Amino acid sequence: MTAARTKNRRVIPHRERELPRHEVRTRPVRLKDAAAEPVLPAMPGPLAAGTVSRGSRRGLDAFAFFVANLQTGFGPFLAVYFSQAQWTQSDIGFALTVGSLVSLLGQVPGGAFVDAVRSKRFAAGVSVVAISASALALVVWPSFLIVLLAMAAHSAASCILTPAIAAISIGLVGHARAGERLGRNASFQAMGNACAAAVMGACGYYLSNGAVFYLTAALVLPTVIALSFIRADEIDANVRMQGAAAPASESGALRTLLTNRGLLAFAACMTLFFLANAAMLPLVGSALTLRASETATALVAACIMVPQAVLAVCAPAVGRAAERYGRYPVLLVGFAALPLRGLLFAYTTDPYLLVAIQILDGVSASVLGVMVPLVVSDLTRGSGRFNLALGAVGTAMGIGAALSTSLAGIMADRLGSHAAFLGLAVVGLAAFLLVALAMPETRVSEAGREPETA
Numbered sequence: 001m002t003a004a005r006t007k008n009r010r011v012i013p014h015r016e017r018e019l020p021r022h023e024v025r026t027r028p029v030r031l032k033d034a035a036a037e038p039v040l041p042a043m044p045g046p047l048a049a050g051t052v053s054r055g056s057r058r059g060l061d062a063f064a065f066f067v068a069n070l071q072t073g074f075g076p077f078l079a080v081y082f083s084q085a086q087w088t089q090s091d092i093g094f095a096l097t098v099g100s101l102v103s104l105l106g107q108v109p110g111g112a113f114v115d116a117v118r119s120k121r122f123a124a125g126v127s128v129v130a131i132s133a134s135a136l137a138l139v140v141w142p143s144f145l146i147v148l149l150a151m152a153a154h155s156a157a158s159c160i161l162t163p164a165i166a167a168i169s170i171g172l173v174g175h176a177r178a179g180e181r182l183g184r185n186a187s188f189q190a191m192g193n194a195c196a197a198a199v200m201g202a203c204g205y206y207l208s209n210g211a212v213f214y215l216t217a218a219l220v221l222p223t224v225i226a227l228s229f230i231r232a233d234e235i236d237a238n239v240r241m242q243g244a245a246a247p248a249s250e251s252g253a254l255r256t257l258l259t260n261r262g263l264l265a266f267a268a269c270m271t272l273f274f275l276a277n278a279a280m281l282p283l284v285g286s287a288l289t290l291r292a293s294e295t296a297t298a299l300v301a302a303c304i305m306v307p308q309a310v311l312a313v314c315a316p317a318v319g320r321a322a323e324r325y326g327r328y329p330v331l332l333v334g335f336a337a338l339p340l341r342g343l344l345f346a347y348t349t350d351p352y353l354l355v356a357i358q359i360l361d362g363v364s365a366s367v368l369g370v371m372v373p374l375v376v377s378d379l380t381r382g383s384g385r386f387n388l389a390l391g392a393v394g395t396a397m398g399i400g401a402a403l404s405t406s407l408a409g410i411m412a413d414r415l416g417s418h419a420a421f422l423g424l425a426v427v428g429l430a431a432f433l434l435v436a437l438a439m440p441e442t443r444v445s446e447a448g449r450e451p452e453t454a
Helices: 033-035 054-072 075-086 090-105 107-116 119-139 144-173 175-206 209-218 218-228 230-240 251-259 261-277 281-291 294-327 327-346 350-378 385-416 417-438
Strands: none
Touching: 033 218, 054 119, 054 144, 054 218, 054 251, 075 090, 075 175, 075 209, 075 251, 090 107, 090 385, 090 417, 107 119, 107 327, 107 385, 119 144, 119 209, 119 218, 144 175, 144 230, 144 350, 144 385, 144 417, 175 230, 175 294, 175 350, 209 294, 218 261, 251 385, 261 350, 261 417, 281 294, 281 327, 281 350, 281 385, 281 417, 294 327, 294 385, 327 350, 327 417, 350 385, 385 417
């Protein structure tokens, strides 16, 4: 009689018997594998580099949209509001000049502040609140001194907000995908400008011009809510990967920027571009007033809206093209549209064709809206001074824009609008040639260490 074979049964602990059957049976793990790769519980934390949560993406989209809404309130509506309040033209001009001067002088300090502050979201949030408070002060206390302070505060906050948005964007997606993200920002900002202009225009027409600034102040709520959806840990994780720490002193930082030949060449290109570009639309407005006085207002509004529509549609494609083909060819397209636009303005008399030519302005705006922060980021990668350099380039752009209207006015008074358009086209051609001859290709190579040469 043979003895029955005993079966080895694994004793199941009491805790495992309480679990469902499919959770008890697992694939056998070899001892060496288990020793080499211990299984650790998943811990919450920042996402992997280059990975952005859907909430952060949507939050940045909405933030760019509402920031554009905020800034639209400080556009042409200011002059209308001051005129209705029976301000003199000299007082209006002085108030606008104060804002322009602070905006021009505050670009570099604003960028340095964003570089120094630890939380880019905090810098952006403080700027948004300051802009909202400035709009509220304009309508609640419309005295001359308060208005001057409000204009200065708005301009100073804008000098911080622009580089903060760029820093948040590049911090979220990383340098490799910055072009696409910046193009998306520009698209949402263009849509925000268009929507805000329509809504604020309706408020001014049906309610009062003061209602425009009440609406501007109220927009701080959705703007801050949108900002809160952007995860701070995702920004910080990618910012830490982007290179070395900032220079030890401000003098060292400025010396680094002044010895960056690519950055100096780009700043010179942008100065010439805005020297040619800023005065073109005012000259078109004057020409439309002379040739079609009854419909001039509507045509000027169309000249403003057409580039915004082109910008909203084309900016994401510009960002993708910059990542695929490089910065240099995209810059050439944007700069080439400017002298062509000036030349067409000089030889066009039909008011409706003047509006159609503004499509070229949308092309240039699409390119520069994406390429300015992207090229500056390329040229300062690893230095820790991206926002300081962005402020310096912004100052160069402001200088060109400030001189543009004076140059065009002198040419128009002495030689006529035809010669003024041709003169601006020549300056635009000089900007294009400077890009073609002096700008390197700044896109970072696959090795991720050195910019590609042109």
